[in-house]
Amino acid sequence: VAALTAAPADVAPTPPVAPKVSVAGPTSLAVSWAAPDDDGGAPVTHYLVQYDLDESFDDSTGFARVPVEDLEHDQGRYAHVLEALTTGTAYYVRVLAHNAAGYSEPRMAASRADAPVYRIDVGKGSTDFMLHVSARGNSESTAAIAAGATASDVAAAIMDLTELECGAVLVRRWDSSDYASTANMGDVYDLVDTKFGYEVEFGGDRDAALEISNYQARYGQKSDAKFDGINVTLAAAPAADGYAIKPAYREPSAPTRVKLFSVSRT
Numbered sequence: 001v002a003a004l005t006a007a008p009a010d011v012a013p014t015p016p017v018a019p020k021v022s023v024a025g026p027t028s029l030a031v032s033w034a035a036p037d038d039d040g041g042a043p044v045t046h047y048l049v050q051y052d053l054d055e056s057f058d059d060s061t062g063f064a065r066v067p068v069e070d071l072e073h074d075q076g077r078y079a080h081v082l083e084a085l086t087t088g089t090a091y092y093v094r095v096l097a098h099n100a101a102g103y104s105e106p107r108m109a110a111s112r113a114d115a116p117v118y119r120i121d122v123g124k125g126s127t128d129f130m131l132h133v134s135a136r137g138n139s140e141s142t143a144a145i146a147a148g149a150t151a152s153d154v155a156a157a158i159m160d161l162t163e164l165e166c167g168a169v170l171v172r173r174w175d176s177s178d179y180a181s182t183a184n185m186g187d188v189y190d191l192v193d194t195k196f197g198y199e200v201e202f203g204g205d206r207d208a209a210l211e212i213s214n215y216q217a218r219y220g221q222k223s224d225a226k227f228d229g230i231n232v233t234l235a236a237a238p239a240a241d242g243y244a245i246k247p248a249y250r251e252p253s254a255p256t257r258v259k260l261f262s263v264s265r266t
Helices: 151-159
Strands: 017-025 028-034 047-050 062-067 072-074 077-082 092-099 117-122 131-135 138-139 169-178 188-190 191-200 209-212 228-237 259-261
Touching: 017 092, 028 047, 028 092, 047 077, 062 138, 131 151, 151 169, 151 191, 209 228
Parallel strands: none
Antiparallel strands: 017 028, 028 077, 047 062, 047 092, 072 077, 117 191, 117 228, 131 138, 131 209, 169 191, 188 259
């Protein structure tokens, strides 16, 4: 009697791991997730990213079917941007994985609209500083950042850290200065003794933490002393995960190179 053998049948994968959604722009949302814990015995071929106006995912459901090879992939997470959405409208997003046996169960994407916000105050006379960023057990310090650096430069210094995956970082800057009084009308004065303020929002990572590095960039050595005149404080802590999120406009960075003109004696 011939022996009978049978190969185990493939099954659908388990759901994608930890989907997250954040605001990417006035008409777009950024979605990220990790691969399923179990692919069901067959490779995952594509992901289905669905969005809806409520949690029912019925007639109003929109979707993006994205092949694995077309997805951005960085440090274990996939990313896709949903476009052509309506500004100010709340959306719910979920992600499904697909293999030869079919689709996984869907998993809702948690909103990252409440990411942490840190305030950096750079006092008068400060020169350069370094930021130390921590997330999910990893940490790294930025290169030296000049006092008065643009908001874009501060954001780039954080996003350039290779040991971390902080996602999008939004930085706003505002300045305050002193000026000398004068009896001469019509003179133009460069503002002096400027204080710089930065607001850093980790739009893609609610686990991120920010502090001043104890690495003295100026001297190339470590020190327990903090940079004088520079402070980092937590301005807004993240709340619990939510699911509805609205595409929205972001505020512009603060003006730079502000000058004060004397127009009258009063």
